[in-house]
Amino acid sequence: MMLQEAKEQLKHYFGYDKFRSGQENIITSILTQKNTLGIMPTGGGKSICYQIPALLSEGLTIVISPLISLMKDQVDALASYGIDAAYINSSLTDTEIRTHMQAAENGEVKLLYIAPERLEAPSFQALLKRTPISLIAVDEAHCISQWGHDFRPSYMKISSMMDLFTERPPVIALTATATPEVIGDIQRILNITTEQTYISGFARENLHFSVVKGEKKKSFIDKYLSQNPSESGIIYTATRKEADQLYTSLHKQGIKIGKYHAGMTEHQRKKAQEEFLFDNISVMVATNAFGMGIDKSNVRFVIHHNLPKNMESYYQEAGRAGRDGEESDCFLLFSPGDIHVQKFLIDQNQHDQVRKSADLAKLKAMVDYCHTEKCLQGTILHYFGDDRPGYQCGKCSNCKDEREAVDITREAQMIFSTIKRVNERFGKTIIAQILKGSKSKRINELRLDQISTFGLLKHQTQQETVDMIDFLTADQYIMLTDSKYPTLVLQEKTLPVLKGEATIQKKVARKPEAIEENDQLFTQLRTLRKQIADRDNVPPYVVFADSTLRAMSAKAPSTRAEMLDIKGVGDMKFEKYGDAFLELLKAANVKPESSDEASHLASFKLFEEGKDIPTIAATRSLSPTTIEGHLLKAIDEGLLQEIDHFMDEETESAILEQADMIGNDKLKPLKEALPESITYFQLKAALSKHRQTMKRG
Numbered sequence: 206m207m208l209q210e211a212k213e214q215l216k217h218y219f220g221y222d223k224f225r226s227g228q229e230n231i232i233t234s235i236l237t238q239k240n241t242l243g244i245m246p247t248g249g250g251k252s253i254c255y256q257i258p259a260l261l262s263e264g265l266t267i268v269i270s271p272l273i274s275l276m277k278d279q280v281d282a283l284a285s286y287g288i289d290a291a292y293i294n295s296s297l298t299d300t301e302i303r304t305h306m307q308a309a310e311n312g313e314v315k316l317l318y319i320a321p322e323r324l325e326a327p328s329f330q331a332l333l334k335r336t337p338i339s340l341i342a343v344d345e346a347h348c349i350s351q352w353g354h355d356f357r358p359s360y361m362k363i364s365s366m367m368d369l370f371t372e373r374p375p376v377i378a379l380t381a382t383a384t385p386e387v388i389g390d391i392q393r394i395l396n397i398t399t400e401q402t403y404i405s406g407f408a409r410e411n412l413h414f415s416v417v418k419g420e421k422k423k424s425f426i427d428k429y430l431s432q433n434p435s436e437s438g439i440i441y442t443a444t445r446k447e448a449d450q451l452y453t454s455l456h457k458q459g460i461k462i463g464k465y466h467a468g469m470t471e472h473q474r475k476k477a478q479e480e481f482l483f484d485n486i487s488v489m490v491a492t493n494a495f496g497m498g499i500d501k502s503n504v505r506f507v508i509h510h511n512l513p514k515n516m517e518s519y520y521q522e523a524g525r526a527g528r529d530g531e532e533s534d535c536f537l538l539f540s541p542g543d544i545h546v547q548k549f550l551i552d553q554n555q556h557d558q559v560r561k562s563a564d565l566a567k568l569k570a571m572v573d574y575c576h577t578e579k580c581l582q583g584t585i586l587h588y589f590g591d592d593r594p595g596y597q598c599g600k601c602s603n604c605k606d607e608r609e610a611v612d613i614t615r616e617a618q619m620i621f622s623t624i625k626r627v628n629e630r631f632g633k634t635i636i637a638q639i640l641k642g643s644k645s646k647r648i649n650e651l652r653l654d655q656i657s658t659f660g661l662l663k664h665q666t667q668q669e670t671v672d673m674i675d676f677l678t679a680d681q682y683i684m685l686t687d688s689k690y691p692t693l694v695l696q697e698k699t700l701p702v703l704k705g706e707a708t709i710q711k712k713v714a715r716k717p718e719a720i721e722e723n724d725q726l727f728t729q730l731r732t733l734r735k736q737i738a739d740r741d742n743v744p745p746y747v748v749f750a751d752s753t754l755r756a757m758s759a760k761a762p763s764t765r766a767e768m769l770d771i772k773g774v775g776d777m778k779f780e781k782y783g784d785a786f787l788e789l790l791k792a793a794n795v796k797p798e799s800s801d802e803a804s805h806l807a808s809f810k811l812f813e814e815g816k817d818i819p820t821i822a823a824t825r826s827l828s829p830t831t832i833e834g835h836l837l838k839a840i841d842e843g844l845l846q847e848i849d850h851f852m853d854e855e856t857e858s859a860i861l862e863q864a865d866m867i868g869n870d871k872l873k874p875l876k877e878a879l880p881e882s883i884t885y886f887q888l889k890a891a892l893s894k895h896r897q898t899m900k901r902g
């Protein structure tokens with residue numbers, strides 16, 4: 206009964222038809238007044254787990270959240286759904302705080318967001334005593350655990366706050382990252398049973414994880430940004446300095462970019478964050494200071510420029526991509542030197558020996574993630590105790606790694622023996638210079654041109670050799686020393702390679718793929734969304750999520766009822782924005798793409814990715830003949846210009862010669878006049894290509 210009402214609210218306010226599986230359990234538990242812990246991946250829909258119960262109960266819901274920026278966004282977003290909420294924190298003036306508290310007390314708002322520090326304020330404690338409180342929601346609940354990666358002492362105040370109540374309201378704790386120890390802490394401190402703990406799969410099925418090794422970070426970023434020019438994303442760097450440098454360089458290249466780190470003033474940070482939320486800039490370069498508050502749902506990519514310090518931080522930061530459920534990319538640009546930076550930071554910042562070794566163990570797990578060849582999503586799930594043997598996400602760089610491996614044993618042997626010959630005293634630049642046969646002064650002075658491997662890799666660029674050294678270091682053939690000027694040291698693994706008993710393969714560099722082709726209608730809808738957002742002074746995703754716009758562009762609703770059928774369009778949103786979007790859709794006079802039309806493009810795309818016809822047919826559960834039809838259509842449209850995959854040149858000219866002689870208006874006689882081995886598909890492909898060539902002149 207209660208759940209039915211909850212579903213009605215979900216549809217009315219948020220425009221969604223059903224709860225996600227985790228949400229339903231958590232909400233049912235809370236509605237029966239039980240303390241509840243919900244663990245859900247980022248983007249899983251945690252907010253709704255307390256927002257809906259808040260709407261269904263009589264009193265006020267207090268939401269405890271660690272970061273100020275998050276509150277404002279949440280309150281703005283709720284307002285757009287027609288839900289009254291307020292927040293109090295240190296960014297407000299005393300008068301504003303008083304007004305918001307008064308509103309809460311008068312029952313004018315259903316939800317009040319607060320930072321945990323507020324729990325100590327006597328005026329706030331008085332409010333709790335005077336006002337009926339229906340629910341306490343603890344967001345980012347892992348902050349309560351000392352073993353978490355983000356411990357906040359003020360979260361400890363929550364349990365003493367609970368003592369203030371004569372009749373305790375239920376508590377709902379929510380987090381996206383929790384190892385078993387952290388879960389135990391949350392349960393103990395907030396008095397939650399295991400039965401009332403609901404863990405939804407940690408898997409983020411819309412995220413494509415990739416570890417990029419041995420590629421220049423900057424060129425990777427340049428390539429990716431140029432292929433995905435209008436997408437919104439975050440680039441995380443390890444230090445402020447790196448953030449500044451990357452920002453300056455990308456800014457000069459004309460990228461709409463902002464930066465965010467702890468070295469900026471609060472005003473500058475706030476401004477940058479808003480520019481990003483409002484889609485005025487598309488890319489944010491930031492240190493991990495930027496984050497917890499980022500509730501922007503249409504972040505299409507997160508690039509980690511450096512190795513994060515542990516998997517918890519990584520999954521949380523990378524998880525800021527694709528909260529709206531749309532396909533999104535998460536790249537980790539790995540370079541072995543980053544390990545030393547992280548070790549150094551742990552050494553400087555952690556003085557407790559037990560914690561220090563725990564931190565180092567966490568770092569090691571992070572490094573293992575970069576070296577593994579198993580499914581990356583599976584590796585993350587395993588780390589968080591969500592074990593699924595044999596799990597294959599099918600989307601990560603390891604699952605998708607079909608690149609041809611090149612044998613680099615010979616080059617590796619040369620690199621190893623150079624390192625050996627210089628007694629492991631130099632870094633990668635000198636080693637690469639020796640192999641290049643460099644005439645630099647330093648090489649000359651050190652008489653390194655006398656080394657027997659001098660110039661042996663002169664056919665490749667110095668950078669290519671450096672890249673190989675990076676790759677070999679990443680694969681732990683070589684180790685970088687901890688010293689100020691790291692030198693290369695050979696590991697035991699190199700012995701069989703030097704003896705010729707083992708080989709080394711390296712995959713050729715991957716080209717980042719564009720996320721999607723730009724759909725014209727989607728772009729128009731986005732522009733309209735931006736105009737409305739600017740008018741109402743809210744971030745664009747608060748108007749509608751990317752996924753909602755995509756559904757609009759696919760279904761082209763033309764009536765109110767059709768519009769309300771679109772996921773993410775609730776009554777209140779329709780009131781506010783529905784007409785404007787309907788008008789645009791009418792003006793664009795679009796018809797939904799016929800599935801057939803899209804279908805041949807999908808096959809063509811797979812073909813371009815190097816898949817053959819049987820594979821495409823299997824992937825798409827269609828017959829090979831259908832796929833052949835799709836590819837013929839692609840030839841007809843001039844998309845596919847090379848047909849050498851389907852026949853050799855001889856066959857092609859045989860077909861064209863016969864067609865010249867007996868005409869090409871009837872296929873059957875043509876087929877009969879040709880050798881039996883030539884198929885109808887080849888026949889059609891050759892003719893179609895010929896027509897296209899003639900057309901193009």
Ligand code: ADP
Nearest residue numbers: 221223224225247248249250251252253502528
């Ligand atoms: P989290 O806090 O877990 O990271 P959010 O609460 O921000 O996630 O929700 C992520 C996105 O999923 C939001 O855009 C939200 O509107 C959407 N969402 C939540 N619940 C549902 C649902 N039942 N059906 C469809 N979309 C949902």
